[in-house]
Amino acid sequence: xxxxxxxxxxxxxxxxxxxxxxxxxxxxxxxxxxxxxxxxxxxxxxxxxxxxxxxxxxxxxxxxxxxxxxxxxxxxxxxxxxxxxxxxxxxxxxxxxxxxxxxxxxxxxxxxxxxxxxxxxxxxxxxxxxxxxxxxxxxxxxxxxxxxxxxxxxxxxxxxxxxxxxxxxxxxxxxxxxxxxxxxxxxxxxxxxxxxxxxxxxxxxxxxxxxxxxxxxxxxxxxxxxxxxxxxxxxxxxxxxxxxxxxxxxxxxxxxxxxxxxxxxxxxxxxxxxxxxxxxxxxxxxxxxxxxxxxxxxxxxxxxxxxxxxxxxxxxxxxxxxxxxxxxxxxxxxxxxxxxxxxxxxxxxxxxxxxxxxxxxxxxxxxxxxxxxxxxxxxxxxxxxxxxxxxxxxxxxxxxxxxxxxxxxxxxxxxxxxxxxxxxxxxx
Numbered sequence: 335x336x337x338x339x340x341x342x343x344x345x346x347x348x349x350x351x352x353x354x355x356x357x358x359x360x361x362x363x364x365x366x367x368x369x370x371x372x373x374x375x376x377x378x379x380x381x382x383x384x385x386x387x388x389x390x391x392x393x394x395x396x397x398x399x400x401x402x403x404x405x406x407x408x409x410x411x412x413x414x415x416x417x418x419x420x421x422x423x424x425x426x427x428x429x430x431x432x433x434x435x436x437x438x439x440x441x442x443x444x445x446x447x448x449x450x451x452x453x454x455x456x457x458x459x460x461x462x463x464x465x466x467x468x469x470x471x472x473x474x475x476x477x478x479x480x481x482x483x484x485x486x487x488x489x490x491x492x493x494x495x496x497x498x499x500x501x502x503x504x505x506x507x508x509x510x511x512x513x514x515x516x517x518x519x520x521x522x523x524x525x526x527x528x529x530x531x532x533x534x535x536x537x538x539x540x541x542x543x544x545x546x547x548x549x550x551x552x553x554x555x556x557x558x559x560x561x562x563x564x565x566x567x568x569x570x571x572x573x574x575x576x577x578x579x580x581x582x583x584x585x586x587x588x589x590x591x592x593x594x595x596x597x598x599x600x601x602x603x604x605x606x607x608x609x610x611x612x613x614x615x616x617x618x619x620x621x622x623x624x625x626x627x628x629x630x631x632x633x634x635x636x637x638x639x640x641x642x643x644x645x646x647x648x649x650x651x652x653x654x655x656x657x658x659x660x661x662x663x664x665x666x667x668x669x670x671x672x673x674x675x676x677x678x679x680x681x682x683x684x685x686x687x688x689x690x691x692x693x694x695x696x697x698x699x700x701x702x703x704x705x706x707x708x709x710x711x712x713x714x715x716x717x718x719x720x721x722x723x724x725x726x727x728x729x730x731x732x733x734x735x736x737x738x739x740x741x742x743x744x745x746x747x748x749x750x751x752x753x754x755x756x757x758x759x760x761x762x
Contacts, residue, residue: 399612404746407755411740414758415728424723424730428761433675433730434719436668437684438691443665445691449699450658451516457654458646462516463634466509468655469662470630473623476663481620493617498625501618504609505625507602513633514595522588530592531686532562537600538678546608547735548677557722558683564714565686571707572689603678610670611734611744619666674749675762677731680722686715729754 415423424430454460482490518530535558542548609618634642645651672681690712696702723730732751737744741752748762 399743399745404752405756407740407752409755409758411727411729411733411751411755414755418728422724423728424726425720427728427730429675429730429732430723432762433672433680434684436672437676437681437719438687440665440668440672440681441685441688442691443661443668444685444688445695446661447658447665448688448692449695450654450661453654454651454658457648457651459651459654461634461638461641461645463513463630463638464642465655465658466512466662467627467630467634468659469666470623470627472659472663473619473666474627476623477616477620478624479620480616484614484616493621498621500609501621502625502629504602504605504618505622505629507598507605508622509626509629509633511595511598511602513630514591514598516595518588518592518595520588521584522592530589530596531565533593534596534600534603535562535679535682537597538604538682541600541604542677542679546604549735550679551725553725554679554722557718557720557724558679559718560721561683561686561715561718564711564716564718565689567707567711567714568689571705571711574707575703575705600678600682603673603681606670607673607678607681608736610673611737611750613745614747615670615674618670622666671749671762674747675730675732680719680731683715683718683722687712690715 409417418427451462451465454465478490481493485493539550539558543550606618606622669681672684690708693702693704693708697704727733729751732749732754733741734744734751737752740755741750744750744752746752746756753760
């Protein structure tokens with residue numbers, strides 16, 4: 335066994351002065367990554383989602399964007415709370431009124447899509463799957479094209495390879511939610527289907543609690559119950575006036591389809607809220623449209639062929655389809671802003687007023703009559719919105735618990751809390 339060589343510690347003192355380096359503090363080496371499109375090295379970008387020239391950083395849906403690729407925050411959540419917090423902090427901010435108005439605009443939009451569907455049915459055209467297909471195609475033309483422009487075609491392909499499965503899940507639940515809800519109305523009464531809409535809110539709350547670690551205040555649970563009580567009054571009014579759509583063809587089958595559709599809606603809403611909190615909206619909506627187009631197209635080709643051939647095709651039908659598609663595309667465009675500024679739970683609470691708006695519009699189109707319980711129900715639902723946010727902090731639900739105390743893991747796009755921390759004077 336060989337002997338280890340001895341170390342002569344005196345060698346350093348015998349060396350030339352030029353070979354001796356003074357002992358200094360360790361130098362921390364920092365690698366500065368240029369801002370820009372992760373799929374196009376060397377590209378530069380600015381801070382906001384609307385003004386970026388080339389991209390948004392690496393596609394990391396779990397870890398979120400690289401903080402170095404977004405401007406530093408100008409204030410912390412705690413500092414903002416000290417300056418603008420207090421009792422009813424979020425209710426006093428313009429963000430609350432914006433998200434409240436936007437949620438009602440979405441409820442009216444949903445009412446519009448229902449009216450166009452009714453008009454199509456009156457013309458003898460009932461093609462629910464094909465009807466939604468045109469919306470997904472339009473989303474692809476707008477948002478997938480814009481994503482390719484931002485990332486480049488190679489970058490977009492890398493996005494599909496890396497994160498396509500996440501967006502496939504989102505699109506699958508969205509398509510199936512649409513399909514099974516429409517299918518439910520064929521077999522059960524409108525009254526039963528409306529009652530089961532409560533289940534979508536329950537699914538959103540449960541999934542958010544279990545997977546996103548959201549913790550709701552007692553006031554938020556109370557707000558949800560008050561709003562759902564308002565919907566209960568709307569349903570009761572429909573029952574009193576016998577406007578529940580007549581006898582059910584197969585109530586059990588229809589109710590099961592409605593439950594399945596509401597479950598899919600709840601899952602897709604929570605998943606979309608998570609995705610848009612981390613990634614650009616155009617990327618999320620574009621991918622939703624891209625995968626939804628294929629999923630819905632295959633489903634329509636299998637189940638709607640006979641309905642498509644038997645449908646009536648004329649100028650009025652074409653106009654109704656265009657109106658339906660444009661409204662639904664606007665709905666898919668605006669919904670992510672509500673998910674960012676509020677939450678999937680608030681989004682679904684806002685849609686509860688859809689029945690009220692449907693009757694208001696239907697007074698002229700279908701000669702509906704407003705029952706005296708409708709205004710009471712509307713006030714209860716809107717009142718639930720105020721109770722829901724009565725105890726929220728200055729950022730409301732824009733502050734997502736899975737993004738960090740100061741939203742380090744989130745996007746700084748429109749409607750996000752990170753954007754407000756970067757620029758405290760920004761509104762959206």
